[in-house]
Amino acid sequence: MQAGLAMQSIAMLGSQEQKEQWLPRMARVEALGAFALTEPEHGSDSVSLETTARRDGEEWVLDGRKKWIGNGSIADVVVVWARDTGDGQVKGFLVEPPTPGWTAEKMTGKGSLRAVWQAEITLDGVRVPEANRLPGAGSFKDTARVLAGTRNAVAWGALGHATAAYDIAITYAGERTQFGRPLASFQIVQERLVRMLAEVCSMQLYCLRLARLIEQERLTDTIAAIAKMNNTRRAREVLAEARDLLGGNGILLDFHVMRHMADIEALHTYEGTETIQTLIVGRDITGIGAFA
Structure with a gap:
């Protein structure tokens, strides 16, 4: 703000x-x-x-x-x-x-x-x-120019929430023991952690590309929109995995995952909902505005 x-x-x-x-x-x-x-x-x-x-x-x-x-x-x-x-x-x-x-x-x-x-x-x-x-x-187009710049920041914010979720989950999996073994030793837990990491890495690449485009003064509304849409959507998925991996502890504020889950819901909505971002990108790739 x-x-x-x-x-x-x-x-x-x-x-x-x-x-x-x-x-x-x-x-x-x-x-x-x-x-x-x-x-x-x-x-x-x-x-x-x-x-x-x-x-x-x-x-x-x-x-x-x-x-x-x-x-x-x-x-x-x-x-x-x-x-x-x-x-x-x-x-x-x-x-x-x-x-x-x-x-x-x-x-x-x-x-x-x-x-x-x-x-x-x-x-x-x-x-x-x-x-x-x-x-x-002088017109709403100028307002939109400001908003395009902040969508880049929302993509970074979503990455932050996802990174926190992954860090919490992998730490917890290494420390929590069930059936006499740490959670991290179970194949299904490792598979889920790897999928979480893959999503975080893809989000990092979006943000890296955004930063380079900004440096080159080549960032467009379409690129900002697709990055915001992708990263908030992926962050929600990573956070859902983390909450599930923590079991009942996942809903406790002491473990922070639930706090991140609540906050990502706001990021997913503000600076343009997923639907609006989709329509911005769709207009660009098809040449047809479908807002109404």
Whole structure:
């Protein structure tokens, strides 16, 4: 949220003054940022967002609702995406809470990513100066450019969860004794551990390729989408194997597998669900958009 979405939005689409004002402080975590795109009725179809921005002299008036906004209740600056009532295009604005008309309520009852404070936000006539509009954000295509970069980070995050699951499972199999022998000595356990390792290695190769494409400035939406889709799907499978190998202990928080299982469910959904990633890739390889 901080570096991948909020800071990247400002770095990619902000003015020089906006970059100088926020990026150094955010890099030192002296200021917290948030990225407000998702709405109560628009998640996967975020392009249909209903939050509006109306020009009023040298200010913009924002109205609408946002949901699932990480850091939304504690951020010093929030990148808010809204549809310009004048030209119908999606634009980005830097809102600096607290400000009149802005309400952010922390969401509770989550079973995943419990350490992340996410908020439901209401904007009721929030006024933002023209100087706080991101000049490089002229349409939803610019929003999508930011999102493509963060899908790369989700692929890495999924790899981290899978690696942790494999490490926990192989350690446990070596220490746990059943029928007078360590679990690791049974053929079926070794076969499952090897399959887990094979999946982790394939995920590593995806991430390595992503990193090299980023260095070469050749990363595309399609590559980011297929990497995110593949790695979150494979991580779920590796975690399920680890939980099963640990037996009853697999559901105990002391062994951490269940925590990773809960968190991978969030990664599998945010930054575009598996269905959305599939459609992005499908459009690219067939030339036909199948989103509707």
